[in-house]
Amino acid sequence: MSPRTPKPSDDAALEGGRRRATINDIARIAGVSKKTVSRVINRSPSLRPETREKIEAVIARYGYAPDPQARGLAFRRSFLIGLIYDNPNPQYVVNMQLGLLDGMRGSGFELVVHPCDRGSTTLVPDIRAFIERQKLFGVVLTPSVSEDEGVAAMLREVGCEYVRVASVAVDEAAHSIITQDRHGGLLAGRHLAELGHRRVGFISGPLTFRSSHERRGGFEDGLAEHGVTLSPEHVAEGAYTFESGLEGAAKLLAMPDRPTAIFAGNDEMAAGVLHAARKAGLSVPEDLSVIGFDDFQIASRVWPPLSTVRAPTREIGRLAAEKLIGQAGDDKRDPADRLPSLVARDSTAAPKP
């Protein structure tokens, strides 16, 4: 036994699968230099086909996979992608993660999660430290951090790839995935107007979220198609939380000319609206129609099952990952997949005459 670690070419261990192959093993066995193996890995064009095939055969035989750490060290960049989010909704976060993983599958990248607090005074330096420490290849930002220009400026400065998921184009196309919240709002407005509602209410998300404005704007567009307008008194400012939905609805329902239908900016708030209606002695949908946004699990768990607008979060995540790692390529899927769609359940109906 040598006092040092295994000998430079301990082929027995390699054959037995007890040791992972390195680029040196592959080079030695294929009878080429490690640089040439590196060329195969990196798809360098200047390689004779027979050389490439010979090396690929050895790689396949030993199940060789390059070490991301060593590669990253030489590249001065890791193969990690960060998900930076401050969205408090677990279902959103998980769906986004699943979508990102869909888009990254087989790419050799891994997903590192990094929740943050947009309100923190150290937001930018914190994220920056995270990126520089891990030399992240890129990051995906979701609302509302995705709407923060300070963060975006820092990302450009440190030269980190990034994609911002947002309601509207907040950056160049190469850095944006647009969630078309406005379209979703339109579907909600159209749905209520088509049912015959003329006096409707809206509970918005926090005004610091672009989606709040987009969903409202789209909602008004959808109503306008049928000549219905949203009265400013029938708008309550919420916070995308259950409690804020409850309070907002309590306020709207206490009005003498209370709305016959309420569009809540997300399902959580819509659940709050259902509770408020129950407390006010109103039954849904007979006395009040309610529609939410997101179509998360909660929408079908409450009573009555909630009509809502489905946001294709997972699909959005997939697109974001593909854009980030540059495989956006030929997208053959139906673009409609990326658009919100209406899910009519039992919480909406025509108003009582």
Add this chain to the structure above:
Amino acid sequence: MSPRTPKPSDDAALEGGRRRATINDIARIAGVSKKTVSRVINRSPSLRPETREKIEAVIARYGYAPDPQARGLAFRRSFLIGLIYDNPNPQYVVNMQLGLLDGMRGSGFELVVHPCDRGSTTLVPDIRAFIERQKLFGVVLTPSVSEDEGVAAMLREVGCEYVRVASVAVDEAAHSIITQDRHGGLLAGRHLAELGHRRVGFISGPLTFRSSHERRGGFEDGLAEHGVTLSPEHVAEGAYTFESGLEGAAKLLAMPDRPTAIFAGNDEMAAGVLHAARKAGLSVPEDLSVIGFDDFQIASRVWPPLSTVRAPTREIGRLAAEKLIGQAGDDKRDPADRLPSLVARDSTAAPKP
């Protein structure tokens, strides 16, 4: 301009913060060898205090942080921790992630997420490839993958640190975090029995989950304290899903001697029970008491707000991370934090006489 990359000691860029300090910079500036700097980073005991202080001063001055990739390359191990899960509940996943991040904060580790499918025939090789590719420092497994002995055997074989979060001790203490589901079940049983219920039902999770058995066992214990027994006919096998809760409850409620209270193995199924009750024309809690398990958001969103057993998932995650990275140290917190606790809301009441 040299054709090569920046000169070995471009101090101007360093001072200006345009270049991150490396161990070489610190060594040169402190007037020691890089190995000595390495000793400071790794808290080597054989270092004269004044040497250490001198180097620490330089490190602080330049905000130096060692490169995890380079360190990992030399250590043959990354500073990444994997979360391997197949739990479909988003809230569980997110809470677990948050807990893990709590426990990892400041440790220099990062969290990489890896959902998997326990039913897949390539489960073990897939996880193995993930670990070996990234040379993960360690992984945290949650139910139900945490209960898979094939996966555990592989982890021991590859020499990856791991912690299994499970209902019962499935491994040595060093590799286990026990969630005390039995205690949670006991609280549910005791609660219903104390309210006066004598004919109770239970909807279990999948029998492949240990938690299903533990929650049931504890439930029976709690009932037994008050002389109540759980009749086998009043047990339905569910799948921890809303639909399965709906179906299980429909079955139980159709019985001539239907139970006056139902304990559902988790909140999702409890939500299903509420729907089934409504369809059967029973009101909760007057005609039927319902209690769930988890205390996820959904519990307080449904109507009536659900009595349930709170599982301290985030806290469990923190403990798992601390155990994994060996900082379990002096745990001054109240151990009761790790125990499930009863949350009585409005879905349980005394049975009608």
Add this chain to the structure above:
DNA sequence: GCCTCGATTGACACCGGTGTCCGCCAGGGT
């Protein structure tokens, strides 16, 4: 004052890849 010994510290190789630059080679022009 000289020697021994444990505590410190440093020189150098190495982890597993990539960038740079140079040499070799065959083929085409003259």
Add this chain to the structure above:
DNA sequence: ACCCTGGCGGACACCGGTGTCAATCGAGGC
């Protein structure tokens, strides 16, 4: 036959850390 050229492949340094082992140092023992 000679030179030039471009394609191909290799030698070597380097990315930023750590392991090994030897050198150095100061103090205590004689």
